[in-house]
Amino acid sequence: MSDWQIYLTLATIATVVIAIAFDLIDMAVATLLGVVVMLVTGILDQADFVKVQGTAGGVLALLFGGMVVARMLETSGVFASLGVPFLRLTRGSGRRFLLLIVPTVAVICAFLPNAATVVLIAPLIIRAAQALGISYVGPMILVAIVSNAAGLLTLVGDPATYLVGTAIGMTFMQYLQQVSLAGLLSVLVIVPLLPLLMREVWNTKRDLPPAGPVPRLQRPVFVAMSLAVLVVMVLLFLFGQQLPIDIGPPSAAILAATLALLAVQGLHVEPVSETLRAVDWKTLIFLGAIMSLMQALEKTGVIQGMSLRLADWLGSEYTLVALTLLAAVGLMSTVLANIPVVAASIVMTKGYFVAIQAVPEIALSGQFTEWPAAALPVFIAMMFGGTLGGNATLIGASANVVAAGICAQQGERVSFARFARYGVPITLAQLAVATLYILAMVWWF
Secondary structure (H helix, E strand, O other), X not given: OOHHHHHHHHHHHHHHHHHHHOOOOOHHHHHHHHHHHHHHOOOOOHHHHHHHHHHHHHHHHHHHHHHHHHHHHHHHOHHHHXXXXXXXXXXXXXXXXXXXXXXXXXXXXXXXXXHHHHHHHHHHHHHHHHHHOOOOHHHHHHHHHHHHHHOOOOOOOOHHHHHHHHHOOOOHHHHHHHOHHHHXXXXXXXXXXXXXXXXXXXXXXXXXXXXXXXXXXXXXXXXXXXXXXXXXXXXHHHHHHHOOOOOOHHHHHHHHXXXXXXXXXXXXXXXXXXXXXXXOHHHHHHHHHHHHHHHHHHHOOHHHHHHHHHHHHHOOOHHHHHHHHHHHHHXXXXXXXXXXXXXXXXXXXXXXXXXXXXXXXHHHOOOOOOOOHHHHHHHHHHHHHHHHHOOOOOOOOHHHHHHHHHHHHOOOOOOHHHHHHHHHHHHHHHHHHHHHHHHHHHHHO
16 A cells, blocks of 8 residues: 555544544444545555454344344343433432443343443433433443443443454453453543533432332233343343354344344334334444544555564563553544454554564454463453543543433434543543553462
8 A cells, every 4th residue: 555545544543533423424424434535545445344344244143143142132121111210219319320321231241232232221210300301411421431331241231342352262261250340440440530521410419309100011921032132132142152162142143133033023012113223323424434543544555654663672572562552542542442443453463463573464354362461361351452442532432422312312412522531530440440450460370
């Protein structure tokens, strides 16, 4: 690739980021326009889209499947029936409301992709906020941030987490043993910041009207089927890769989505087209398009150049490499969606290990899993940077985009600056905790 193509690629990506950050154009449209520029200038071609599909397909399948299952659970009325008990538990206190959000979101997000979790729990949070007489924007931003942090609890909780885990051949159970504690710490560090960042909500106290009866579930058979589909998906997440036919998380999500659609159609709950309409296609398009822009970075040699520079600057100092990636990927994830940043960083990190001759060149392929133990903290640091760095801004993670979209549908727009007011301090605290965890991992390995 010539220099002008490299400069054009960097300029295009920078323009897309600025356009989104200053709300000059819809984020999906902005990224699609960036892809069009790459196409008409010959930087990207059909072969590149095939490669992007191989990288992004698993993530998009995981998100799509999770969204369909979330829609099924929403339609079943299970979460609507929890609205009254949830509000009772707040006792009219904004402090209790915020503290309830943290474990509720974390538990769900351990097994459902974070964007799907936001979709599922949003009605519960919005109704409770309205009953307390407060704006739902702050609590919805908290839902997104907690869901991103809780995405570190399991391999499937966050698409960025899944990308790194599968890139190094980590199974669901291995992830639970080696990384999940960091997810728990990342969630817990949010709690002491809530009185400072959401003071108005935290200090709210309302006398709630007498609680009405808990809504009855209108379709008990469909409720049972919805919960069964969720259980099947979770079990496949846990044990699917140990079956005679390897069923990875994306396959499990698609299987669960198919079962959900069959149940919706078979029981005449709603037209299948209505279920599919509830999928957040805008977020999926945004992620697919920005992954294509990351492919342009790889094709022009920018990512490979970064791998060589990392090797030249830091050599085999794995601790410095891990902390550098934690900071750099975390920073990049604040201005670019964390999923494509992580995808590009995986390529760069693999290239770094090849450059220092820690692994053979075959490690650049997607099938290589024989990474030295000392390399694990480096990959995990990159995972932390992407997952937690995405908490800082509106476009940092798919859950943030989904939460903002839901608020807009309800009539309140979430600006880039408004999200960052909550996201940046929490992200800095989480990255500090992640730094300590990485140092502990380096010492252990």
